[in-house]
Amino acid sequence: MTEFPDTTTTSDPSHDAPGEHGDDAAGYYTPGAPIADTKAPGGPVNERWNTRKFEARLVNPANRRKLSVIIVGTGLAGASAAATLGEAGYVVKSFCYQDSPRRAHSIAAQGGINAAKNYKEDGDSVHRLFYDTVKGGDYRSRESNVYRLAEVSVNIIDQCVAQGVPFAREYGGLLDNRSFGGVQVSRTFYARGQTGQQLLLGAYQALERQVAAGTVTTYTRHEMLEVIVVDGKARGIIARDMVTGEIETHLADVVVLASGGYGNVFYLSTNAMGCNVTASWRAHRKGAYMANPCYTQIHPTCIPVSGSHQSKLTLMSESLRNDGRIWVPKKKSDCEKDPRDIPEEDRDYYLERIYPSFGNLVPRDIASRAAKNVCDEGRGVGPEVDGVRRGVYLDFGAAIERLGKAGIEEKYDNLFDMYERITGENPYEVPMRIYPAVHYVMGGLWVDYDLQSSIPGLFVTGEANFSDHGANRLGASALMQGLADGYFVLPHTIRDYLADGPFEKVPADHPAVVEAEQAVRSRIDHFLTNNGTRSVDSYHRELGNIMWEYCGMERTEDGLKKAIDLIRTLKDDFHRNVKVLGTNESINQSLEKAGRVADFFELGELMCIDALNRRESCGGHFRGESQTEDGEALRHDETFAYVAAWEFAGDDEPPVLHKEDLVYTAIEMKQRSYK
């Protein structure tokens, strides 16, 4: 069992941020003892997973049916784990807030899934996928975990094909691949623009098969609102039946959170409306460390905000940048004009100008920030929202001339249709307008190599954990990680924990159970009896604006400090003044949202503190104070090559920062350049 040190105020001086990088977050946090992953075996990186699989203890098949597992979330990471553990013979309970496990937001992933199959014989290998992923993450991920991810990627494709996932194929009947996300090999498997949907349906069907077999029980329209920790170990959850309002206690031997990412802290994002941080945050408050919460991926090609009614943002596949040229007018006075009336010499193809060698194909973080900069200068296009035009053109005029309209239709027809449906503009005639939007979070609950959090018995998989993508995720890698964790990693590592069983039964009236249930009830009562005047959504929108403005594409010391003040003030107002009508004993969507937004407030503050502490730019985290002379991201490996794992210390106490040093044995750290 990993030993997790108690909170301490003494810190190893070598971990303090020295000299020019200062300690921006001083006063906002308490330094804690360093932590380390103790589960990854030593030795060469390519042998560690085999060693761990062998060392992880086995559970006799006859004993498995006496061991129970709770899994929260039914996306790729949750459904795959539930199915696999059910097949192995454990007693599994699977929870989701949607009306069916098939609706989890993995379903919306478009592009594809990476795997180091090297079917193209183009020089790909497990090592190259590992290398690309660590580099893409800007050297802020854990080497052992990423290598394992690359290693099991090949098994995922085999499994999905056997389940009937209809991947794209070549005429010979073999699987097709494409190049994705700027890497130089073709390793992305895809099912048109709906890869996530097809992979999730595969996992969902495997899950439902286990429901029929009696090993898995599903609880749909259930929301986890608290984790039960008994004698330091996770032993269950409190969930609310979202139809009847019943507060239910579910006990088990181990709990898995596969509850996704928290991009909706920004209110507007490409996430589904219901995506939330509550499962993770409730666990964080009970002792699970939150790692690198400020690492957010902002995707450059989304449909811009059209007005204050906007409820979510829609991604347009990154592949559009292969043929579209991005520009804004050179003169502010042209921004209201019909773009077709702006002559070539008055257009600023700013990516091609600033990054002549990569042009429109620079990585996501760079393209996003450049779009923000030109709009901040007042050269954005499209409707004014809150006084600023936030949009840039993605122009297919040249591509249509080159390939013909039919050529473009063949490649992008469904995307062009979707764009026209949402905006009412025909992109074959008028250039598309795009703007960056929050898309994915690399941060999440801290886990060791076994995917176990700092609460023993609480495992975390998929986007909900922090482990594989460092400070920036490459395209087609989220699906890979979700399925790797659920099908091939967790089932091996969790057995080592379960091998300690059988576990002592937790009585339903155990003080820890009663306390967790009471906490849930009093939160619900608080919202329902608050008699405030403002709706939950209005607070969520305002919180999102603060996060987007100060903790979005560019962060600064002053801005983050201001954001923390604003969030604290708004959070107090929320708890005094939020208005939730109706009762607990029926479907009450305002009540559901109130609990989630309350947790987003606390998370948002921690994200700002984390961003404030990390006075370097890396991946999706850009600090204005840390850039090269020509405005590019500048890392400080000597000071910040660590995972920031935050421990909750109490409602009015600063969080405790534990640092996990990142050590690379198989890769050399380099600064990225795309000029």
Added chain:
Amino acid sequence: MRLTLKIWRQPNAESAGAMHTYEIDGVSEDMSFLEMLDVLNEDLIAKDEDPVAFDSDCREGICGMCGLMINGQAHGPEVTTTCQLHMRSFKDGDEIVIEPWRADAFPVMKDLVVDRGAFDRIIQAGGFISVNTGSAPEAHSVPVPRDDAMRAFNVATCIGCGACVAACPNGSASLFMGAKITHLGELPQGQPERDNRVVGMVAQHDAEGFGGCTNIGECTAACPKEIPLDVISRLNWDLHAAMRHGH
């Protein structure tokens, strides 16, 4: 634009429901249909009235969670999901009637929210290929003709929203079932369980209270993913084959 909305309100599964009329102003044509309902709900909350409950999640047309009868049509006047329907499909002064999915097998839980658990149970009855994690052969060991893979994909795009059932005068889920049976039946991996699959799914379909198919075609007309009607022919073909094989 200014609209009159007639919306089905029902406090819970046990209570009776009724249509209620609401006026809404300042609707922009750029709003999605569900954003228009968000605006209505903010108005209702401000007036201390219970907001209208409706399902939605991804709001980009892929999760299948949303679904409303709009002026008597499943998902409204366009071939798309309710979340991707935009207000430019309507005009100032319109009256819009909004109801939950109509089908005995999808009971109303509150307002516009229905229980589609029957779809999950149909999948449990055979809508899968039995392959335990780790037991799969190398992906290239079984080539699949490209056209077969494409046909499988085209019908695998079903999002399980239930519009086909809501649109069908018989309340049949044959299009939903046929899509899954065709998807898995087109692939070599789906052959070993082909008979059991169709027999199990059809039996569950009937047990859930869905009606029979009489080839009316409303299902495919309402389907936001344009699943073709011939998947039902495929379903019938497979069912007859299974019976010939002794099921």
